[in-house]
Amino acid sequence: MALLLPGALVLTGPVVLSGVAAAAPMPASAASPSSFSSFAFAEDAQPVPAAAGTTDAVRLEPGRTYRSTLPAGGKAYYRLLLDAASNAYVSATAVPDPDATVSAIEGIKVSVQDADGRSCSSDTTPFGAARSPHPIAAGGAREAGGTRCQDAGTYYVVVERAGTTDSAPAAWDLELAVVEEAVLTRADATKAPEAWDSATPVPPTDEPELRRGGAGFTSATSVGQGVWTDDIAPGQTLFYKVPVDWGQQLSATAELGTATTGSGYVSSALDISLYNPVRASVTDKRVGYDGKQRTAALAPLPPVAHANRHSFTDRVSGMRFAGSYYLVVHLSAEVAEEFGDGPFGLTLRVGVKGAPQEGPAYAGESVPRGVFQVRGGGLGGGFGAAAGGAGEAGGGGDDDRVMTAVAVGGIGAGSVILAGLGVWTAVARRRAGLAG
Structure with missing residues (x-):
C-alpha cells in the first residue's frame, strides 16, 4: 500500500x-x-522497442525512464536529439533471467555514437567472478566541451552484450534512463583535484x-x-x-x-x-x-x-x-x-x-x-x-x-x-x- x-x-x-x-x-x-x-522497474517506465539498427531507432528523451529488451545475440539501438551545450547521460540496466547462465567476463556495454558512427563514450559492466545473474548497469555519455561529439543533432545509444560465450543466449530485460546536465555559467577547473584524503575510512x-x-x-x-x-x-x-x-x-x-x-x-x-x-x-x-x-x-x-x-x-x-x-x-x-x-x-x-x-x-x-x-x-x-x-x-x-x-x-x-x-x-x- x-x-x-x-x-x-x-x-x-x-x-x-x-x-x-x-x-x-x-x-x-x-x-x-x-x-x-x-527487479523492480520504474512504475512510469515507458515501453520502447529495441531497434536492430539506427534507421528504426526510437528517440529517448531526457528525464524519462524506459523499459526495453536486449535481444539474444544482437544489439539494441536508440536515438537521442541533443543540443551543442548540455551533457547527456544514458544508463542501461540489464536484467537477466535468474536461472540464466552467465560467465565472469559477460556483461552489458553501452555506447553513445554520433551520426557518423564515431564513438563519444562507452562503458562495460561485467557480472564478475561469481557468475551469478543479477541486475547490472552501464552508462554512456555525450559531454560538451571536449574534442568529440560536440555538434547539436542526432546521436545513437547502442546497448549490447559484452563477453558473451553462449551461442544462443536468452534475451535480457532493460531499464533505460536519460539525464541532461546543464553547462556552467563560468569555467571550472580542467583537472581533477590531485590532493584529497585517500586514507581508508573507519566504518x-x-x-x-x-x-x-x-x-x-x-x-x-x-x-x-x-x-x-x-x-x-x-x-x-x-x-x-x-x-x-x-x-x-x-x-x-x-x-x-x-x-x-x-x-x-x-x-x-x-x-x-x-x-x-x-x-x-x-x-x-x-x-x-x-x-x-x-x-x-x-x-x-x-x-x-x-x-x-x-x-x-x-x-x-x-x-x-x-x-x-x-x-x-x-x-x-x-x-x-x-x-x-x-x-x-x-x-x-x-x-x-x-x-x-x-x-x-x-x-x-x-x-x-x-x-x-x-x-x-x-x-x-x-x-x-x-x-x-x-x-x-x-x-x-x-x-x-x-x-x-x-x-x-x-x-x-x-x-x-x-x-x-x-x-x-x-x-x-x-x-x-x-x-x-
Missing part, C-alpha cells in the same frame, strides 16, 4: 519520525534464490537500525550516515541510495553475517557496487564467503566535485555530481549450494564525511529536475520523487528538514502506516500560509 502525502511524496517503506508512529517491519522469511531475483559503529533494501534504482531505500541491517538471500540484489552533497566524501562497507548451516567456500560471494546519480558505475568490491562473517569495503572515494570528471580513474571521475549515489548489494546464488537458502544477515556501514559545500554555478536546470541536488532538491535526486520535488529549493526551512529526515530515515519497500499524519498536514498548512 502506498500513502500519498502532500507534495506528491509517496512513501512505500518503514519510516521512523520522532513523535510519529510507524508500522513495525515484517520479518524476513526464507525463500528460494529465484524468488528474490526480480561507523553506531547502533544498527533495520532498513529493507529496494529491488531497483527507483525503489532504492534511502540511508545516510550510520549502520543499517537487512536480510539477503542467495541470488538477491538490494538497492540503497545515499544523498551526498558537493564536497562530501562517501564510504561504505557491506558485511555478510555468519551462516548457521553448511560448509565450503564461495568465491566472489558478496558484491557491493556503487553507481552515481546518473546510474553510471563508479566502483565495486567482491569478497568470498566460507560461512564466517565477511566484509566488502569500497576503496576510498574522493569528495564530490564537478572537476572530478577530468580524472581517468572511474572511481574519481564518477564522483562528479551531488545527488543520490546508489549502493547495490548482491549475494551470489551459489551461496545456497554451500550454506542453504538463508536469508543471511547483512550490515551496511555508510559514512558521509564533511560539510556540504557550495555547488557549481549551472546555467540551467538538470532534466529531470533536481537530480544533482541534495539540499532543497526533493529527495536527493533520482528519477522518481526528485523530479517532482525540486521546486522547493531554498524555501522550506524547518519543514524541508522534516522532509529530508524522512527521506534519509528510510523510504523503502514495504507497507507503511503513519499515525501522525497531522505533522504533514501542519507542514502543508504552514506553507500555504506563508504563500498567502
